[in-house]
Amino acid sequence: MSNSSDSKHFNFYLASGSPRRKELLTQLGYQFNIVVPNIEEQKQINESPVDYVKRLSREKAQAGVKLISSMAEASELPVLGADTIVVVDDQVLEKPNDYADCLRMLQALSDRQHQVMTSVTVATSIEHHTKVVITDVWFKSLTEQEIETYWQTGEPCDKAGGYGIQGIGGRFVSRIDGSFHAVMGLPLYETDELLNRYI
Numbered sequence: 001m002s003n004s005s006d007s008k009h010f011n012f013y014l015a016s017g018s019p020r021r022k023e024l025l026t027q028l029g030y031q032f033n034i035v036v037p038n039i040e041e042q043k044q045i046n047e048s049p050v051d052y053v054k055r056l057s058r059e060k061a062q063a064g065v066k067l068i069s070s071m072a073e074a075s076e077l078p079v080l081g082a083d084t085i086v087v088v089d090d091q092v093l094e095k096p097n098d099y100a101d102c103l104r105m106l107q108a109l110s111d112r113q114h115q116v117m118t119s120v121t122v123a124t125s126i127e128h129h130t131k132v133v134i135t136d137v138w139f140k141s142l143t144e145q146e147i148e149t150y151w152q153t154g155e156p157c158d159k160a161g162g163y164g165i166q167g168i169g170g171r172f173v174s175r176i177d178g179s180f181h182a183v184m185g186l187p188l189y190e191t192d193e194l195l196n197r198y199i
Contacts, residue, residue: 010031010032010033010077011030011031011032011077011195011199012030012032012033012077012078012079012080012122012195012198012199013032013033013034013035013064013068013077013078013079013080014032014033014034014035014079014080015035015036015037015060015061015063015064015067015079015080015081016034016036016060016080016081016082017034017036018082018185020166020184020185020186021082021185021186022034024181024184024185024186024188024191025080025186025191027188028188028191028192030195032080035064035067035068035079037060037063037064037066037067037081038063039056039059039060039063041056041083041094043092048090049085049087049090049092049115049117050117050132050134052085052092053083053084053085053117053118053119053132054119054121054130054132056081056083056085056119057081057082057083057119057120057121057130058081058119058121058123058128058130059081060081060082060083060121061079061080061081061121061122061123061128062079062081062121062123062128063081064079064080064081064123065079065123065124065125069125076124076125077124078122078123078124078195078198078199079122079123079124080120080121080122080191080194080195081120081121081122081123082118082119082120082121082185082186082191083118083119084116084117084118084119084160084182084183084185085116085117085160085161086105086109086114086115086116086160086161086162087114087115087116087117088108088109088112088114088115089108093105093108093109093160093161093162094160095157095158095159095160095162096156096157096162099148099151101162102147102151102156102162103144103147103148103151105161105162106139106142106147106150106156106162106163106172107142107144107147109139109142109161109162109163109172110139110140110141110142111139111140111141111142112138112139113136113137113138114136114137114139114161115134115135115136115137116134116135116137116160116161116178116182116183117132117133117134117135118132118133118135118179118182118183118185118186118187119131119132119133120132120133120186120187120190120191120194121194122194122195122197122198124198129194129197131187131190131191131193131194133178133179133182133187133190134178135176135177135178135179135180135182135183136176136177136178137165137173137175137176137183138173138174138175138176139172139173139174140172140173140174142172146172150163150168150169150172153168155167155168155169156169164184165180165183165184166184
C-alpha cells in the first residue's frame with residue numbers, strides 16, 4: 001500500500017496497480033492511497049462484454065473495501081475500481097498470453113473498428129455506483145512485421161487487446177469516437193463525477 005503523494009491526507013483508495021490510472025487520477029488533482037485486490041478476470045458463459053467489464057470494476061472496488069475494512073481510520077473511505085476491455089465482433093480481447101496471441105488480436109483489429117469499454121465503480125461498505133464508457137476505435141491496416149516489431153517493444157504484454165493508445169500503439173489508431181482517457185484506462189469526466197458523490 002502506498003500514498004500517491006507525500007501528504008498523509010487522502011480521500012479514497014484506488015483498487016488498482018495500474019500506473020496509467022494513478023497518473024490520470026493525479027492529473028485530476030486527487031490524493032489517494034492504493035490497494036491491489038486479487039480478482040480473477042474471467043468472462044462468464046453468456047455474460048455480455050458490458051456486463052463483464054461492469055462486474056470486474058465492481059468486484060475490484062468491493063474487494064478493496066474488504067481489504068481496508070480492518071483499518072479503523074480508513075474504513076469509511078470509498079474505493080475506486082476500474083477495468084478496461086477491448087471488444088471486436090462481440091468478443092472480448094484480454095491481455096495477450098504470448099506473441100501468437102498478440103498477433104491474433106492485432107490482426108483482428110487491423111483495418112477496422114472496435115470498441116474499448118471502461119467501467120469505473122466507486123464503492124463503500126454500504127453502496128456502490130458504476131459508470132461504463134464505450135469508445136469506438138479505428139485501426140489502420142497492420143502488417144505482420146509491424147505487429148512483430150511492436151511486440152518486441154514489450155508494450156503489448158499487459159494491455160487489453162494487445163495495445164496501448166498512450167504509447168507506441170497509438171500509431172495504429174487512425175481515429176476514435178469517444179474518450180481518449182477511457183481507452184487509456186480511466187475516463188476523467190465520469191470518474192470525477194463518481195468521486196464527487198463521496199468526497
